Structures are given as structure tokens and as C-alpha cells.
Amino acid sequence: MASLWVVLAVVAVSLVQGGESNGVEDIVPHVYAPSWMYKCVPDEGCQRTEHPQPTTTNVTQMVFTSLDICRTVCGRFGGLWPRPVTAALSMQTVKIHPNYVRFDLEKVPVEARELVAEMTHVVGANLLAECGGEVTEMVETPVVVYINVKSSNLSLTWDTNEQYMLDVQTKEDQISVYAGADTVYGARHALETFTQLVAADRPDFSDEKKCGLHLVSGAKIRDRPVYKYRGLLLDSSRHFIPMEDVKRTIDGMAANKMNVFHWHVTDSHSFPLESSRVPQFTRYGAYSAKEIYSVEEVRELIKYAQVRGVRVVIEIDAPAHAGNGWQWGKEYGFGDLAVCVNEYPWRNLCIEPPCGQLNPANPAMYRVLKDLYRDIAETLPQPALLHMGGDEVFFGCWNSSEEITNYMQQQKYEISVDGFVALWSEFHEKALDAWDEQMQAIGGTKQPVMLWSSELTKANRIQNHLSKDRYVIEVWEPVGSPLLTQLLRMGYRVVSVPKDIWYLDHGFWGNTKYSNWRKMYAHRLPQDDNVLGGEVAMWSEYLDEQALDTRVWPRAAAVAERLWSDPSGGVYVAEPRMQRQRARLLARGLRPDAISPAWCSQHDTKCF
Structure with missing residues (x-):
């Protein structure tokens, strides 16, 4: 090989000296390529x-x-x-x-x-x-x-x-x-x-x-892993994410030994999840006929994930974040299944447009919800884990419905914060009963379900409304909030996703701040047996499949190592391995963002 190098060098010199070259491009390229x-x-x-x-x-x-x-x-x-x-x-x-x-x-x-x-x-x-x-x-x-x-x-x-x-x-x-x-x-x-x-x-x-x-x-x-729950949330309601992109995300999770794909598949914006028992969900809730996850596709995805060591957890957000897909009730003789759907102006009715919250005063709503739960129970492997959403209920929305306020008076609930909290709690009790009934109908057993932290899970009221045996609370408070520690002291199991550090959409809207992979890697969870683990969240208000990979990877990989091994070493010790992991993800067809200039990636530790 060395002699070949010498021969190439001689050829290059002779070309230049002979005056035959018209420019650098005519010189044998191997000589000047490093x-x-x-x-x-x-x-x-x-x-x-x-x-x-x-x-x-x-x-x-x-x-x-x-x-x-x-x-x-x-x-x-x-x-x-x-x-x-x-x-x-x-x-x-x-x-x-x-x-x-x-x-x-x-x-x-x-x-x-x-x-x-x-x-x-x-x-x-x-x-x-x-x-x-x-x-x-x-x-x-x-x-x-x-x-x-x-x-x-x-x-x-x-x-x-x-x-x-x-x-x-x-x-x-x-x-x-x-x-x-x-x-x-x-x-x-x-x-x-x-x-x-x-x-x-x-x-x-x-x-x-x-x-x-x-x-x-x-x-x-x-x-062996330190934490049992190592999750990645993907929101495919604000923007529909094609199935091939969802699968590629699971490929990335597998490469990083993440084991929970939290699929935030429905919200007030759209309902792309096909239900065999309630076809109206996608008929009224999908963005288009091409932007639907069919029953067959969902089952294939669950199997695809299982082969890669990933558990699919479907979230049906409720009672808030439920609008498009639920607005057909009156047309079919079921009454208002949801209220405030797509109403404008929206600021007093929901956290972001479009609005929509389920109608807990309508018994038909629970019957429809039960059919949806049956579809999910039959699709998920047993024992199935369901995420019931449960956050950001706007009392102003329910208060705008005469049907709901009349129902509250019948139930002896005051038209006040405490009264709306009681109605909210009643919804979760009935929804959990509906889920349990469908699980038992297919031969399953009662399992814990997941809920987002919310006004209902505050330390001064959670024990009056939510059983620690039946609910796992996903805490999305900022890292300085005391809620996570308070829930642990009361014996609740938790999954941590601090929004100011592990939300992948932050830094792209409003006053939120971007967290690079180093900041995400540096955050550590409390040491407690009831901390099941954590999750990194990709919300899609300002994202579709075009930017999915670069927004998620390699930052999610940083959280993955924190949840798998929780190492005591700092980010700079980890960076050469992170560079190798990024190259690995690229080879496997993902498009992870760069984490340093290319020169730095060729000289470990020289840019710290």
C-alpha cells in the first residue's frame, strides 16, 4: 500500500511539471484528498x-x-x-x-x-x-x-x-x-x-x-437498567405523524434501550386513531382520509415495537383535550358528547385552540368511551397499560354548559372550584370503571392507569380523589416544583417529565427555553422506589414529520442513558460515546442533529 502511495505521488508531480494540467481538478484526486x-x-x-x-x-x-x-x-x-x-x-x-x-x-x-x-x-x-x-x-x-x-x-x-x-x-x-x-x-x-x-x-x-x-x-x-420506565412521548394529534416516521422513532428508542412509547394519539385538534366500534371518531376527527391510523396499522406497530423491546402505551386524553372526533353526538341522537368544541373566542375555554372537553353530564358519553376502551383493550398486549390523560381541565368550559351546571346541582356539587374538582374526580372514577369492565370482558385483570399531574393531583386534594393503588401520576411540573416529592411522600408511584428540561418542543415557541442534550443529560431523578422512571416528550404544535428526527435525536438518547444507568460521570465524559451513538443512528436511517462542529467530533475533549 505504501508503494502505491508513492506511485500516485509521482504521477501527480509529472502531470504538473509537464504543463498538461488545466487546473487542480485535473490532478489525480487521491493525492490531495486526506x-x-x-x-x-x-x-x-x-x-x-x-x-x-x-x-x-x-x-x-x-x-x-x-x-x-x-x-x-x-x-x-x-x-x-x-x-x-x-x-x-x-x-x-x-x-x-x-x-x-x-x-x-x-x-x-x-x-x-x-x-x-x-x-x-x-x-x-x-x-x-x-x-x-x-x-x-x-x-x-x-x-x-x-x-x-x-x-x-x-x-x-x-x-x-x-x-x-x-x-x-x-x-x-x-x-x-x-x-x-x-x-x-x-x-x-x-x-x-x-x-x-x-x-x-x-x-x-x-x-x-x-x-x-x-x-x-x-x-x-x-x-441492567436503573429505572423501569424509560419513555418517549410522541404527539400525533397536533400534527399527524406518518406511520413510517413513528416506526423510525421506535427504532431510535430501541437503539437507546428505551422501553415505553407513550403515544399521545388524540387531542382536541384531531382524532386519527381508528375505532372499529365507533367509526365516527376518525370520520369527524381525522385531518384527512390519508391521516388515519387503521386498526391493522396499530396492531402492526405494537408488534414492531415489541420486537424492539418497546411497550406501546396509548393515551386517550380526557376529559379535557377532547374536541374534534367527539362533535357528532347530536347528529346521531346521543346529545353533546363534548362541549366547547371549536368554540371561539377560546381563551376562557381551553389552554390552546381548538377547545373541547368531554361532557360528564351525558351518560351516552360514557357508553361511547366504553366502546373506545374495548377497542384499545383488544389491541394492546396484556397486561395493558392505558394513559387516561387527565390534565388542563378548564372549568370555564364546563361552566358554559347549562346541561353540565344543571347536572352538578342535581349531584349537590357547588358551582365553584371545589364543585368542578368533584365533577372531574367523578369522571375519572367512571372512566376507570369503564376501562376495568372492558379489561375483564377480554379476560384481563385490573391494572394501574396513568394520569398527568393537574389541579386534581395537588398534594392537598389527590388523596380525596385518586387511589395510589390504581393511578400512576406523570408529573410534568417544572424541576423546581415540590409536587414530585410531595407525591412520593404520600406513597404515589410517579413518572417524571420535567417540562422545563425534558420537553423537546421548548425553545421553539413563547417564552420556553431550549435544552440541549447536555442539560437533558445532567438532570437526575430523585432516588425513590416509587419513581418508576421518566420520559422525554415531543409535542407537535410546531412540528411534523419533516423535523421529527432532528428535534428528538440525539437529545432523547441523553435522557435514555440517564434512565438506564443514571451515571455519576458528567456530560463531557459521555460526549465521545454520544458522538458514536449519533453516528450509529445516522447509519440506521435516522437524522439526529449535530452536537458539535465536525472538527470537534474528530478530536475528543479538545473543544470542551
């Missing part, structure tokens, strides 16, 4: 070499032809994201080819083999993605991945054991990978970690599209 290499420097990470130089096949002295390979082996945790509990990684790599990777499922329970087999297909696709879909450098060394799963239970809940172990051993004639876990979801995480021990080598000195894969030659990893 061929950087990258050195792993202790405590400094991967550093680009000082001078462009020809690559060599002899990668020694911790110098690598690829920045991705360097980051995969450099440092205690290499390029693993989220950071595992313990990891011992070799700095040597071996070449592999996906065609010679085989998965041994002999120690996987028969009931779980089909699901695990689908998980291995994702592994194959992710390996190919490292080389843009084609690994041109053929290597015939066999790689056998032995998967050991103890349990045949395929349910995914917040009590699912997700810990795993992963060992990589290299011998002359075979590479053996041992992935062990109690559950299929722990095994899935092990397989994800296996793919993160692989990086592509793409020489930049050649016009040929050459690409080979390198696997860390030896590894011993033991890992």
Missing part, C-alpha cells in the same frame, strides 16, 4: 492524526483507520450507549461479515423462539446498516451468537426483568458470543449491545465503495 487515521489516547479519547497519511492494513499502537472503530474500542465503555453497569472490552478487533453470523436459539424456550428470531433479524439489518446496506469486504470467519433465555413469559411490563450478560470470545476458527437473560427483552438488549460492539471501516482514500465490519475481539458485559 486519509486521516485516529488514535485512542488515554483520558483524551479518539484524536485525528496530525498529518494526512495513507492507510495501512497494520493497525497498531491504538491507531485506527476509522473514527467509528476507534470510538468502539477506546475508553472503559467504548462506544456503548447507554453506558452498561460493567464492561471489559478488548482494544483489538476482528473482521466479520453478516453472512457468517449465526444465532443459536437452542436455550430459548419454544414459546419465545419466534419473537427472539425476529429480534435477530433486526440485528442483521443493523449490522448491514453500518456499511450502508452492503458489506463488501468478505470474511468467512463464523460468528455464533448463543442466546440463553430463562423465561417463556413474553409480556412487557414495568416489572419485566431486563438485565442481561454478554460475552465475546475469539478463537482462531470461530467467534463465540454468549447472550444471556431472564427474559426475551433482556436478551434483546444484549443483542443491541452486540451490534454496538461492531463498527464499519470505510477507507476514504479509494473511489471504490469498500466497507468492512470490525467486531471487538473480546468483551464481558453485565448490565
Whole structure:
């Protein structure tokens, strides 16, 4: 290779001296195109070499032809994201080819083999993605991945054991990978970690599209999550998000070991979720005939997510945030199912236009809600988890309805804040009964449901209205609010999503402030057994599929590591691994935002 470099240099010089060149573009391009290499420097990470130089096949002295390979082996945790509990990684790599990777499922329970087999297909696709879909450098060394799963239970809940172990051993004639876990979801995480021990080598000195894969030659990893609930919320009501974009978001979640896709699928703006029992929801609530999630698509999405270790939690926001999709009641003889729908002026009726709140005085509304719940109960895997919304009820809206105020007087509720709170509480009691009834009808059992924090969940009233056994409160107060701590002291289980730090839409409207990935990474949750975990939220008032990836990634990845391992190290220690994770997401078809100038990404720690 060195002699080839010399020959190219001589050719270039002769062209210039002979006067035949019409400009720089006529000179052999390889001579002036850099061929950087990258050195792993202790405590400094991967550093680009000082001078462009020809690559060599002899990668020694911790110098690598690829920045991705360097980051995969450099440092205690290499390029693993989220950071595992313990990891011992070799700095040597071996070449592999996906065609010679085989998965041994002999120690996987028969009931779980089909699901695990689908998980291995994702592994194959992710390996190919490292080389843009084609690994041109053929290597015939066999790689056998032995998967050991103890349990045949395929349910995914917040009590699912997700810990795993992963060992990589290299011998002359075979590479053996041992992935062990109690559950299929722990095994899935092990397989994800296996793919993160692989990086592509793409020489930049050649016009040929050459690409080979390198696997860390030896590894011993033991890992488990700190928090049970590691979520990402996506709002597809303010703007409809096409299913392919939803699936790509779940791909990103899987790469970061996030396990809850909180789907805020309905709001007052639109109702794109098809109901087989109540087709009026989409007929009156969808933006168009093309902007509907069909029953079949939703079931396919749930399966798609399960293969990637992600639980789908559907949110039907109520009793507020319910307008379009509910406005057909009178036409069908059901009366007003919702009030204030699309009314203007709106400021005294809702938090943002268009307005709409369910009508708790109308018994027909509960019958319709029950049908919707039955559709969801039949769609979600058991035990199903439902998010009932429950925030931002505007008493002015209910107060504008004579039907509702008359009902309140019949129930001996005062027309006051306390009276409206009592009506609100009554709604949740009836809605929970409706959900329980539908769960029991399909053979399910009573499960906790989720609610947003609200006026109803304030410390001075929550115990009078909401059972700590039946409700998990998702607290979206700013980080300085005492509510999270107050609820924990009272024994409520919580999921934390501090809006001033973990809301991905902040900084793009009003007086909100943007949080970069470093700020999101630095936020830590309280240490309490009742903190199930946290969530990063992508609200879509000012976002559609065009900007989805750059708004979500890689910032959501920062929250993912906080929830998986809750490391004590700072953001700068994590940044080289974050750079590797961003490159990985790019390879897998996502479009994560940049986190530094390109020069800084080639010189770890030099821009801190």
C-alpha cells in the first residue's frame, strides 16, 4: 500500500511539471484528498492524526483507520450507549461479515423462539446498516451468537426483568458470543449491545465503495437498567405523524434501550386513531382520509415495537383535550358528547385552540368511551397499560354548559372550584370503571392507569380523589416544583417529565427555553422506589414529520442513558460515546442533529 502511495505521488508531480494540467481538478484526486487515521489516547479519547497519511492494513499502537472503530474500542465503555453497569472490552478487533453470523436459539424456550428470531433479524439489518446496506469486504470467519433465555413469559411490563450478560470470545476458527437473560427483552438488549460492539471501516482514500465490519475481539458485559420506565412521548394529534416516521422513532428508542412509547394519539385538534366500534371518531376527527391510523396499522406497530423491546402505551386524553372526533353526538341522537368544541373566542375555554372537553353530564358519553376502551383493550398486549390523560381541565368550559351546571346541582356539587374538582374526580372514577369492565370482558385483570399531574393531583386534594393503588401520576411540573416529592411522600408511584428540561418542543415557541442534550443529560431523578422512571416528550404544535428526527435525536438518547444507568460521570465524559451513538443512528436511517462542529467530533475533549 505504501508503494502505491508513492506511485500516485509521482504521477501527480509529472502531470504538473509537464504543463498538461488545466487546473487542480485535473490532478489525480487521491493525492490531495486526506486519509486521516485516529488514535485512542488515554483520558483524551479518539484524536485525528496530525498529518494526512495513507492507510495501512497494520493497525497498531491504538491507531485506527476509522473514527467509528476507534470510538468502539477506546475508553472503559467504548462506544456503548447507554453506558452498561460493567464492561471489559478488548482494544483489538476482528473482521466479520453478516453472512457468517449465526444465532443459536437452542436455550430459548419454544414459546419465545419466534419473537427472539425476529429480534435477530433486526440485528442483521443493523449490522448491514453500518456499511450502508452492503458489506463488501468478505470474511468467512463464523460468528455464533448463543442466546440463553430463562423465561417463556413474553409480556412487557414495568416489572419485566431486563438485565442481561454478554460475552465475546475469539478463537482462531470461530467467534463465540454468549447472550444471556431472564427474559426475551433482556436478551434483546444484549443483542443491541452486540451490534454496538461492531463498527464499519470505510477507507476514504479509494473511489471504490469498500466497507468492512470490525467486531471487538473480546468483551464481558453485565448490565441492567436503573429505572423501569424509560419513555418517549410522541404527539400525533397536533400534527399527524406518518406511520413510517413513528416506526423510525421506535427504532431510535430501541437503539437507546428505551422501553415505553407513550403515544399521545388524540387531542382536541384531531382524532386519527381508528375505532372499529365507533367509526365516527376518525370520520369527524381525522385531518384527512390519508391521516388515519387503521386498526391493522396499530396492531402492526405494537408488534414492531415489541420486537424492539418497546411497550406501546396509548393515551386517550380526557376529559379535557377532547374536541374534534367527539362533535357528532347530536347528529346521531346521543346529545353533546363534548362541549366547547371549536368554540371561539377560546381563551376562557381551553389552554390552546381548538377547545373541547368531554361532557360528564351525558351518560351516552360514557357508553361511547366504553366502546373506545374495548377497542384499545383488544389491541394492546396484556397486561395493558392505558394513559387516561387527565390534565388542563378548564372549568370555564364546563361552566358554559347549562346541561353540565344543571347536572352538578342535581349531584349537590357547588358551582365553584371545589364543585368542578368533584365533577372531574367523578369522571375519572367512571372512566376507570369503564376501562376495568372492558379489561375483564377480554379476560384481563385490573391494572394501574396513568394520569398527568393537574389541579386534581395537588398534594392537598389527590388523596380525596385518586387511589395510589390504581393511578400512576406523570408529573410534568417544572424541576423546581415540590409536587414530585410531595407525591412520593404520600406513597404515589410517579413518572417524571420535567417540562422545563425534558420537553423537546421548548425553545421553539413563547417564552420556553431550549435544552440541549447536555442539560437533558445532567438532570437526575430523585432516588425513590416509587419513581418508576421518566420520559422525554415531543409535542407537535410546531412540528411534523419533516423535523421529527432532528428535534428528538440525539437529545432523547441523553435522557435514555440517564434512565438506564443514571451515571455519576458528567456530560463531557459521555460526549465521545454520544458522538458514536449519533453516528450509529445516522447509519440506521435516522437524522439526529449535530452536537458539535465536525472538527470537534474528530478530536475528543479538545473543544470542551
